[in-house]
Amino acid sequence: MDPTSPPGRSVAPLISVQNLSKSFPGVKALDRVQFDLRPGEVHALMGENGAGKSTLMKILAGVYRKDSGEVLLDGQPVEIESPAHAQSLAIGIIHQELHLMGHLTAAQNIFLGREPRKLGGLLLDDEQLNRDAQVLFDRMNLALAPTTVVGQLTVARQQMVEIAKALSHKSRVLIMDEPTAALNNAEIEELFRIIRQLRSEGVGIVYISHKMDEIQRIADRITVMRDGTYVATVPATTPMAEVIAMMVGRTLDQADKHIPDTSASEVLLDVRGLNRGRAIRDVSFTVRRGEILGFAGLMGAGRTEVARAVFGADPIDSGEVRVRGEPIRLRSPQDAVRAGIGYLSEDRKHFGLATGMDVESNITLPSLRRWLRWGVFLNQPAIRAIGQQMVAKLRIKTPSLTQTARLLSGGNQQKVVIAKWLVQDCEVLIFDEPTRGIDVGAKSEIYKLLNELAAQGRAIVVISSELPEVLLLSHRIVVMCEGCITGEVPGDAATQESLMALATRRD
């Protein structure tokens, strides 16, 4: 096969999947799915949370074994038995959650278990190791020292190391499962540059993402899945509204934005003169009952830092936080929760989700004291009912309430964390990137929910890096840049341009 020939009908697929099925206990994750990948194409895989995208790719990467169906590699049937086997077949994957060893260097991670040796195999040859890694980084046009300890790298850079690792196995197939979920715009551009480079070298790339704009920019073809089944494969020039309709099986109605007049409502959250090193500089704002306050800004502007400080997760140098006019002690998140402040972290893997516990416990445990009868006995039926109610309300895709959270798809894990905070009944709720990794249909459900929460009289803060999201949701928008608030705009007067101008203002 000539790897330089352009993608087209005549090109034989690198990988072709036919009638593939896979079940987990209680879940038919894949039901007679088909898929093919050509050399030198970026093939986007789209579908709602839990549609089966990651499962399909994990089968190709040897993480799971298929139940039935066929996988052809260069036209020949293969049984992919293990991740090592997939690598030897030149299939590389970058998982939804990164898998690197934080204490090892970039080069050590790339060649883990196959380090070059010297003196007849007695000693590791670190110089050769670093040289080999450098060759890969050069090929990717990446300025990164092979000796950097991975734990010190940004998520984006770690992702680049993962790509280098996949390339070190001479991958002809590279699978990327939501690679940009935690990247900023500049980092996404860097990733796209590398993807285009690999594509021109004839690598076939599978690209999983919920971000429509990215898919339109980078993909050549799109395959849509729904509920574990194959829907269609279409050119990436297909109008996105059509693709979305295929994904969700219905057309989505855009929620009309209505900004209530809350000018006379009680101030629930009042933050005054907050300071923390250079990260937070003299930040003050208020949120009233019934209001949704948006926080816009570039990644690193200090929005998460402010949220964490208000939540008592990080110490502050100076400043005051009042809830309903009362100054609160802010030594720990427990203090904040007691005062009625909830914080949905942007990092669900480290804060938020207990991956080893089941769905029900994740939703109800943090508010367990609410389910005590006479202050002692747990009211099990009430706990079960609230769990069921949340699963239905947020459409969490899970076979049961007792399913281990780790086994849910990425987007459904995020929904579980949201459910947990809804149950806690906090009057002030801070949502940090609430729709990261969440599919379009579920996104609009979460928007509806935030509006409902505000209408019930809570004060909502939404931090989001997606400007359209901030614009759609917020009644009022605060913009941050380098630790400072650089402006405040009414929700109905703001535009992407005006927010960007404030987000990049230097002082």
Ligand SMILES: Nc1ncnc2c1ncn2[C@@H]1O[C@H](COP(=O)(O)OP(=O)(O)OP(=O)(O)O)[C@@H](O)[C@H]1O
């Ligand atoms: N190891 C597992 N054990 C049990 N069920 C699983 C396992 N892995 C996946 N599932 C289930 O299989 C279905 C498909 O999950 P998958 O992770 O493939 O979805 P996805 O399309 O990648 O979703 P997302 O967009 O949220 O990442 C889901 O219902 C999920 O809960």
Ligand SMILES: [Mg+2]
């Ligand atoms: Mg997934």
